[in-house]
Amino acid sequence: MSTARTGVLPTRRRGRDRVAAILDAAAAVFAERGFDAATMTEIASAACTAIGSLYRFFPNKDLLADAVFSRYADSMLDTLDVLVLQAPLLGPEALAEALVASGLQQRPYRDAAVALADERNEGPLLRKALRASIRDKVGLILAAATGLPATQAARMAPMVLQAMKAAPVLLREGLDPEAVVAEARRMIACYVAGSMQPACTAAGR
Amino acid sequence: MSTARTGVLPTRRRGRDRVAAILDAAAAVFAERGFDAATMTEIASAACTAIGSLYRFFPNKDLLADAVFSRYADSMLDTLDVLVLQAPLLGPEALAEALVASGLQQRPYRDAAVALADERNEGPLLRKALRASIRDKVGLILAAATGLPATQAARMAPMVLQAMKAAPVLLREGLDPEAVVAEARRMIACYVAGSMQPACTAAGR
């Protein structure tokens, strides 16, 4: 949907396959090298495509990165949409588990998304907008789950997101997957739980 | 100590000033643009030095980045060394405050360190080793503070470090400084506190 918002939209089957292959390859290369160090040539050859074909569908590197990122972000937003509704019923542990899980979806893409999220690029990139959307939605979820006022939930959202991002980052570094996931859940769960008890909330100050 | 480990060591006063100016400039540029987008030329001109002089002291970009990173990491390690001793006496809140503070030191350098930490470079870079040292030391602190076994503390350390890093990251994005710092502290405090209560620890599984 938010894929390939510029560039030619493939009309034939062949083109659609190619676009999918390119996105997969781009995700892998961005994940491996980061935005700047990734080269369009490497992505093209990883997708078994000529460089020209790459540019047919994605007119430049930024838009390609946007497409990769939004593939991940879109699915995450869908997951979070569901969580918004479930949140009131979830305890801190279950909520934390769901949040961490949502950040671990889409294996090749999540690592790319993490790499792309740190970009220092400026300009009206889709990535920025999507990041903001995700942050907002996490805020909604926190508000629904904790019963805290929206402003307080919005203050917490960035930190929760960082903790969610920590899981893929640390997995990528080769740490023990079980431990990483467990600790990420625990950190978020404790944070959320703590936010619901006046005592621990006060600790912030 | 780990400053300028390769390249000519400046012997005269003039040389030492020059190195300091270069490091400051490099920190600012790396923080502003990230590793890849930073150019040696911009760093040189920000340091009011000729590009040739830059290379005299830092034979390549990676080593320069290492030097910048280690200036930050060294001071953080010093701070953490002190914390190792104080940890047994600190409650979760005080500990969290100290940890977050340690990650906010050295204004121009901390942002550079954050930018450089995300580099996907490989090879035997000093940065990696320093990151590992910091991680280990945070593990020691956590063990000392919580009384937990070293292995459990080591599992927690990476997440705590991610939370510590979150503060400078979010500050750089322009979020409200007070809120960011408060929430970072709270997250760590809750996590540490939760780790000391059997109940919440269980939540991890």
Next chain:
Amino acid sequence: MSTARTGVLPTRRRGRDRVAAILDAAAAVFAERGFDAATMTEIASAACTAIGSLYRFFPNKDLLADAVFSRYADSMLDTLDVLVLQAPLLGPEALAEALVASGLQQRPYRDAAVALADERNEGPLLRKALRASIRDKVGLILAAATGLPATQAARMAPMVLQAMKAAPVLLREGLDPEAVVAEARRMIACYVAGSMQPACTAAGR
């Protein structure tokens, strides 16, 4: 006549329309951007045709440019053919008016022709031959109009052509159309008239 000298000749009505649309589009794009900056893709889409169809009729860019140029040149040659006959009866002013007018025909094509005429391409392009034909014909006209020997008229022809080309060039730059046309006529008229008076002719030397 010299249209589409290579490539498939369209036999059906549909094909002929398509060729006409392509030529019009090509003229517009060449006029707007010049030969090098014009792209086959833009021309195709301006003609509402697929790039593949464009190449069916015009096997490469140079030949397409030749076709566009010759459409203009052919009509100019026709006009000049008439002038050859009328020339003996025309005074300098009337002759100048007719010459300038002949260069202002075919609005979209004349600008394209001007743009294409300046191309520094080499090789046996049709454009070169046509330019030579036009030059020769203008020489004939001048000889007929002035009564000068053919060699002298041939010396003058290139300059007269340049003056004729000046009108579309200056119009394209946005100068006042009336003034441009009037001065172009005057320049040619004066030149022709001067060539018929021994006195002014001598000035050349």
Next chain:
Amino acid sequence: MSTARTGVLPTRRRGRDRVAAILDAAAAVFAERGFDAATMTEIASAACTAIGSLYRFFPNKDLLADAVFSRYADSMLDTLDVLVLQAPLLGPEALAEALVASGLQQRPYRDAAVALADERNEGPLLRKALRASIRDKVGLILAAATGLPATQAARMAPMVLQAMKAAPVLLREGLDPEAVVAEARRMIACYVAGSMQPACTAAGR
């Protein structure tokens, strides 16, 4: 003076020589191929320089073209400045001779200037401004020489310039140099002379 207005100004002898070599090479290549078809790589190798050195002094192709063009235009403007003063004393033939001569200076550069003058580029290029300056100055000269009002002289200037440009253009095409120069002079002389006689002036309408 107007050379290399951006890019590094060479401070050492070596750099100054290099800049001169680059300009010469660029003039030759632009003259040979035109702006678009000229490649920076070819210019660099014609100047016996690495591509990087080319970009050190001329940060992009447009600026390089500007520098080449202005080298020609500056000297032409100087020549025309003198002509402004002499014009009242000059008859049409002498004036025409001087004007044509001014357009034939600086052999490698004049051909480049002719090629660059036809560019369809937009944007605030120096070339455009210089062209306008030259046009204005020719207007001044014509006014001074003919005694006509400035507005009328300004109408004539573009045509005179086109005629001046015709000489290098036609020489480049390999026509007989003597004939070309003689006819260019005659055309301008007749035009100027004609503009001073009410009769021929009327012919414009």
Next chain:
DNA sequence: AATGAATGAGTCTTCATTCAT
């Protein structure tokens, strides 16, 4: 030691042209 010029591999991107459907 310092300076800044020189180098050239490598990057993104474009576009004429070909080909499979």
Next chain:
DNA sequence: GATGAATGAAGACTCATTCAT
């Protein structure tokens, strides 16, 4: 016949790094 996807050779430009002065 038409369509649009595929191709890859260039081209403009950057920048880490080396070297002569």
